């Protein structure tokens with residue numbers, strides 16, 4: 001079952017910004033698209049599972065700083081390579097608050113491989 005948890009105020013995330021947060025002990029990457037839509041992904045690169053929050057977000061492209069995998073920020077689909085993909089998380093914006101849906105811990109692969117945390 002998915003529980004929606006408050007992540008941050010909507011006005012704290014501007015168009016073109018991304019923010020890595022920890023929510024209920026799990027790494028979550030929030031992005032605000034240029035059309036003001038909000039996306040949330042498990043903060044884990046499809047390549048080696050390293051965090052994406054210190055990467056680059058330009059236009060609609062999210063780039064992992066470690067080995068430059070590129071993703072479409074609006075879908076999480078890989079651009080380079082095309083067969084990579086991020087794990088999307090459901091998002092709701094209610095009364096100016098961004099809520100992110102998290103399922104049971106075993107549903108999010110970021111909970112495996114915590115050895116990558118600094």
Ligand code: FES
Pocket residue numbers: 045046047048049050064065066067068069
């Ligand atoms: S860990 Fe992201 S490209 Fe290698």
